[in-house]
Amino acid sequence: MAFLDFKNVRITGFSAGVPKNVVKTKSRNPKYSDDEFIKNVGVVEKRIDDSFTTSDLCYHAAEQLIADLNWDKKEIDALIFVSQFPDYVLPATACILQDRLGLSRDCYAMDISSGCSGWVYGLSSVSSLISNGGVKKALLLVGDARRIYDVKLLDPLFGFAGCATAVEYQEGENGIKFQMGTDGSGFDAIITPEGGARNRFNEKSLDIDVDEDGVQRNGLCSRMKGMDVFSFAISTAPKSVKKLAERHQIDLSKVNYLVLHQANKRINDMIVKKLGFDEDRIMESMSTFGNTSSASIPMSIVASSTTNNYIERKTFMTCGFGVGLSWGTAYFELENCIISKIVEV
Amino acid sequence: MEIKTFIENVADQFDETDAAVFTPETEFKELDEYSSLVALSLIAMIDDEYDVTLKGDDIRNSKTIQDMFNIVKSKL
Numbered sequence: 001m002a003f004l005d006f007k008n009v010r011i012t013g014f015s016a017g018v019p020k021n022v023v024k025t026k027s028r029n030p031k032y033s034d035d036e037f038i039k040n041v042g043v044v045e046k047r048i049d050d051s052f053t054t055s056d057l058c059y060h061a062a063e064q065l066i067a068d069l070n071w072d073k074k075e076i077d078a079l080i081f082v083s084q085f086p087d088y089v090l091p092a093t094a095c096i097l098q099d100r101l102g103l104s105r106d107c108y109a110m111d112i113s114s115g116c117s118g119w120v121y122g123l124s125s126v127s128s129l130i131s132n133g134g135v136k137k138a139l140l141l142v143g144d145a146r147r148i149y150d151v152k153l154l155d156p157l158f159g160f161a162g163c164a165t166a167v168e169y170q171e172g173e174n175g176i177k178f179q180m181g182t183d184g185s186g187f188d189a190i191i192t193p194e195g196g197a198r199n200r201f202n203e204k205s206l207d208i209d210v211d212e213d214g215v216q217r218n219g220l221c222s223r224m225k226g227m228d229v230f231s232f233a234i235s236t237a238p239k240s241v242k243k244l245a246e247r248h249q250i251d252l253s254k255v256n257y258l259v260l261h262q263a264n265k266r267i268n269d270m271i272v273k274k275l276g277f278d279e280d281r282i283m284e285s286m287s288t289f290g291n292t293s294s295a296s297i298p299m300s301i302v303a304s305s306t307t308n309n310y311i312e313r314k315t316f317m318t319c320g321f322g323v324g325l326s327w328g329t330a331y332f333e334l335e336n337c338i339i340s341k342i343v344e345v
Numbered sequence: 346m347e348i349k350t351f352i353e354n355v356a357d358q359f360d361e362t363d364a365a366v367f368t369p370e371t372e373f374k375e376l377d378e379y380s381s382l383v384a385l386s387l388i389a390m391i392d393d394e395y396d397v398t399l400k401g402d403d404i405r406n407s408k409t410i411q412d413m414f415n416i417v418k419s420k421l
Contacts, residue, residue, distance in 0.1 A: 032380075234389065
């Protein structure tokens with residue numbers, strides 16, 4: 001069972017990069033009005049601008065955070081980039097960002113292909129590098145900017161975002177505790193079927209199909225088995241959180257904040273109810289930034305802290321769940337943590 | 346679990362359809378009001394009331410309310 005516990009690790013900052021362009025949510029399903037769709041999905045508006053890639057947004061978020069933390073770029077020993085919309089099929093986007101950000105050639109850089117659970121997976125990887133002091137300062141850059149061939153085909157659930165998380169070595173810190181899991185039998189519950197090596201891009205990949213709900217997609221658009229994702233999320237996410245809490249005797253009623261992947265309103269409301277958190281202990285970002293995939297947890301922390309650029313000692317339970325199917329829960333404390341102002345580009 | 350309560354719980358997920366319409370033999374997916382959102386409400390209700398999480402295939406394989414009841418019962 002994948003329980004991980006990395007000591008001597010501390011998160012010291014968060015930032016988020018989003019496009020300036022605000023897009024109001026519209027239903028693309030002829031059966032539902034815009035209002036009905038928004039009420040159920042919970043996404044009122046989001047940021048979309050097809051001129052940015054994920055790494056562009058992460059770059060701006062990282063520059064802001066490095067400046068706010070007053071970090072010397074030479075001291076950044078590791079950069080992990082988590083996305084399902086990398087700049088190229090190859091090379092890894094982390095290598096491009098190492099150069100663009102002007103980081104040292106001694107920097108460890110790696111991509112992780114992950115979506116909804118991606119921030120938690122990335123955080124566990126960064127923490128494992130830092131925990132024994134080999135790496136002292138690291139950047140975790142996560143997000144998805146779904147640049148697709150035709151903006152009309154964009155799923156109204158998703159927004160563009162790239163977030164940066166600063167993680168440092170600090171001896172004696174309680175660190176970060178994790179519970180992770182995978183169920184690849186559900187690999188096609190959320191999938192972009194074409195464009196990879198299994199179903200290569202071909203002359204029919206851009207042909208538009210219309211599904212039973214009247215929604216248009218081509219082979220490069222992601223699709224979701226709604227009922228399966230819903231039942232996976234409402235059962236697996238609460239169990240993962242409860243398992244971690246039980247293992248470390250964490251009293252959920254005393255945890256300051258629950259920050260979930262921003263799947264959609266119905267899913268998240270169910271999970272919150274099952275875990276018994278009141279609204280004032282929830283951080284969210286889906287209403288104004290949509291589902292931002294791996295960026296959704298840091299995006300929620302940044303968006304919920306707009307009146308304050310600094311977090312005093314607070315405990316956080318975070319859980320990412322979705323495409324894979326994959327999930328991860330992380331529990332940590334934040335103290336003297338910098339929250340950069342949202343960077344709009 | 347009882348079929349009578351189960352039917353009432355199913356009927357609650359349909360706002361506009363008269364509750365009197367619902368019997369064990371009702372082919373719930375054929376009702377005008379049925380939609381993918383109602384399907385999610387059914388999954389959520391069953392999870393809440395019976396602590397059973399149905400998958401998409403369980404809904405797809407249920408023609409009548411009785412079929413769905415039997416699947417839930419087999420998972421209790």
